[in-house]
Amino acid sequence: MGAADAPARIIDWLQSSTSARLLADLAATGQHLSHDLLDTLPAGHDECYVRALLVHTAVLEPRQEGLERIAPWLERILADRPAAHARLVYPYAHWVLLRQARTRAAKGRSAPGSWGHIRGRVRLILSFLDWLDEQQLTVATVRQDNLDQWLTSGPQRRHDIRSFLTWAHQRGLTNEHHIRPYPEAPATLVLTEEQRWQELRRCLNDNDLPLRVRVGRTLTLLYGMPASTVRLLTANDIRHDTDGIYFSLGRQPLFVPPRPAALVTELADRARQSAPMATSPSSRACLFPGTVPGQPLSTAGHSLLMRRHGFHTVPARSAALIALAGQLPSPVLAELLNIHVHTARKWASYSQPDWTAYLAERAADRDLRT
Known part of the structure; x- marks a missing residue:
C-alpha cells in the first residue's frame, strides 16, 4: 500500500466500501481466490468490482467477463419460460449469438457493449414468442402478414428478428419470411x-x-x-x-x-x-x-x-x-x-x-x- 500512488484513497476504500468488506470475507474463508469462487457469489456491483480489482492487480487472470456471464444469465431468464420457447432460444443463443461473440473475442474485436447486444436480441425473441402465444400462433404457423403486423406495431429494433427467423427457416422450423433491414436514417442535426x-x-x-x-x-x-x-x-x-x-x-x-x-x-x-x-x-x-x-x-x-x-x-x-x-x-x-x-x-x-x-x-x- 505504501508504494501506491494514492494510499489515502485505498485506506478510505478499505474502511467504507462494501466491496472491500466482501474481499475481506473472501480472504477470511481461506479459500483460493479464483473466478470459480466468485462465480458462486450473487451477481451484483460488489462481486463485479472485486473481480475486476483482482484482475487489475494480476491476482486473477483476465477473461471475457461479459461473455462468461451470458450463459448463466440465459439459464436464469429461460428457467420460467415455456419449454417451447426455451427449445428455440437456447440453441440459437448458444450456437449463433455466443458463437459469433466468441469468434470476435478470439480476434480481439469484442467490446463490452456486445454483451448487452446479445441480451437485447434474446429479449426481443422472447417478446416475439410471447406475441405469437397471444395470437395463438407458433413459429411454425406464423405467416408473412402476421409478421408484418408485429413489425409495424412496435419499435424499429423489431426488424432485428430477421436473423433468428432466418436461422429457424434454415432448420425447417418456420416458413421463409421476408424482412428488409430497417434503413438507418442520417442524423438530422449535423454541425457545419x-x-x-x-x-x-x-x-x-x-x-x-x-x-x-x-x-x-x-x-x-x-x-x-x-x-x-x-x-x-x-x-x-x-x-x-x-x-x-x-x-x-x-x-x-x-x-x-x-x-x-x-x-x-x-x-x-x-x-x-x-x-x-x-x-x-x-x-x-x-x-x-x-x-x-x-x-x-x-x-x-x-x-x-x-x-x-x-x-x-x-x-x-x-x-x-x-x-x-x-x-x-x-x-x-x-x-x-x-x-x-x-x-x-x-x-x-x-x-x-x-x-x-x-x-x-x-x-x-x-x-x-x-
Whole structure:
C-alpha cells in the first residue's frame, strides 16, 4: 500500500466500501481466490468490482467477463419460460449469438457493449414468442402478414428478428419470411464545417475544460470516432514515432496532429499515474476510466460526460465523417478508421465526392511502377 500512488484513497476504500468488506470475507474463508469462487457469489456491483480489482492487480487472470456471464444469465431468464420457447432460444443463443461473440473475442474485436447486444436480441425473441402465444400462433404457423403486423406495431429494433427467423427457416422450423433491414436514417442535426472547426479550436485552447473532455471531443471532431470507440482507448493504443504519435485502431495507424497529440499524451500520462492500486504489467491504462478498476466508462457515461460540458457527439461525428468521406475514398477511410466499408460508403454518399482524378492518378502511378 505504501508504494501506491494514492494510499489515502485505498485506506478510505478499505474502511467504507462494501466491496472491500466482501474481499475481506473472501480472504477470511481461506479459500483460493479464483473466478470459480466468485462465480458462486450473487451477481451484483460488489462481486463485479472485486473481480475486476483482482484482475487489475494480476491476482486473477483476465477473461471475457461479459461473455462468461451470458450463459448463466440465459439459464436464469429461460428457467420460467415455456419449454417451447426455451427449445428455440437456447440453441440459437448458444450456437449463433455466443458463437459469433466468441469468434470476435478470439480476434480481439469484442467490446463490452456486445454483451448487452446479445441480451437485447434474446429479449426481443422472447417478446416475439410471447406475441405469437397471444395470437395463438407458433413459429411454425406464423405467416408473412402476421409478421408484418408485429413489425409495424412496435419499435424499429423489431426488424432485428430477421436473423433468428432466418436461422429457424434454415432448420425447417418456420416458413421463409421476408424482412428488409430497417434503413438507418442520417442524423438530422449535423454541425457545419465552420461550427466543427470552432468547437475543435475550443477543445485545443480552453484550459477550463476537463482534459478528458477536450481529448474525447477532439477525437470525435477530427475523426468521427463514436463514444463506443473513444471510451475504450488506452495508453497502449498510442504509438510514438519519429514524426509524431499515432493511434493503433485498425490495420493502419492513425496520425494525430501535434496540438491534439500533446493533449492525448498528457491524458495518457495521467492515466498511467492515476491508478489507485498497483496494476499488473498486462493491465491497460484507460484514457477514460470508469469506477470499476481497469474498466472504462460506459458508452452512456462517456456521452453524459460530454453533454455536461455542452458537447453532443452525434452532430459532431456526422460532420467529421462527411468531411473525411469527401477527402478520402471509401476503402481508405474504412481501413483508416477501422469501420466497415459499407459505413464509409454511406458517408461518402452524403458528400458525393468525385474520385475520377484520384483513380486516374493511382492508375498512372501503377504504370510508372511497372
